[in-house]
Amino acid sequence: MWVMNYYSAKDLAAAFRTVRNNTIKIAEEIPEDKYSFQAASDSRTVAQTLVHIALGTRFATVIHGEQKLNTLVGFNFYSFMHPMLAEEQKSRSKAEIVQLLRTSGDQFAKWLEGLSDAFLGEQVSFPEGAQPPAKSRFEMLLGVKEHEMHHRAQLMVLERMLGIVPHLTREQQARIAAMRASQS
Numbered sequence: 001m002w003v004m005n006y007y008s009a010k011d012l013a014a015a016f017r018t019v020r021n022n023t024i025k026i027a028e029e030i031p032e033d034k035y036s037f038q039a040a041s042d043s044r045t046v047a048q049t050l051v052h053i054a055l056g057t058r059f060a061t062v063i064h065g066e067q068k069l070n071t072l073v074g075f076n077f078y079s080f081m082h083p084m085l086a087e088e089q090k091s092r093s094k095a096e097i098v099q100l101l102r103t104s105g106d107q108f109a110k111w112l113e114g115l116s117d118a119f120l121g122e123q124v125s126f127p128e129g130a131q132p133p134a135k136s137r138f139e140m141l142l143g144v145k146e147h148e149m150h151h152r153a154q155l156m157v158l159e160r161m162l163g164i165v166p167h168l169t170r171e172q173q174a175r176i177a178a179m180r181a182s183q184s
Contacts (some may be wrong), residue, residue, distance in 0.1 A: 009115040009117075012115075012141060015145060017105065019152070020101065022152060023105075023155070024101050026155050026166065030155075030158075030159060032094035039157070039158060046155065050101060051092065053151050054097070054100040054105075055088070056151075057108035061111065063075075071124065072127060073125065073126075073127050073128070115137075115141075121136055121137070123136055
């Protein structure tokens with residue numbers, strides 16, 4: 001079945017790039033000596049959160065790109081996720097993490113750009129009992145961006161805890177100041 005999407009693969013890639021670029025700005029703003037900071041003892045550190053984000057494209061790439069699964073019934077989530085969780089624990093420098101964010105983001109966005117509307121419209125079914133029972137590939141791939149935005153928001157709170165005003169807040173404050181100045 002062919003489904004027309006009004007939000008194309010190119011739009012999806014562009015939106016993902018915007019999100020990833022903002023994540024990279026946050027990664028660059030936080031000093032490397034604060035990468036071990038965590039809000040609570042059972043939460044990810046700044047570094048682990050950034051690596052988690054960088055690796056967040058892998059699931060979608062495997063499911064939709066490499067294996068092109070039409071169902072997740074029988075997919076072994078644990079065997080897929082376990083190595084990724086181990087990757088988050090590896091010690092990396094700030095430069096390595098920023099490069100991982102750039103590389104994984106660029107690869108994912110380039111892949112997204114080449115997807116067809118027909119492919120994005122395909123349904124992927126979930127294991128019994130899941131709600132909803134299926135989603136389109138488009139919705140699942142949009143979820144990668146939403147997942148990153150969720151964790152980026154956590155990073156922005158961590159920035160505040162570290163005494164850093166996030167770049168998006170500074171940019172908004174500058175726009176408001178410029179509007180006020182133009183009205184004077």
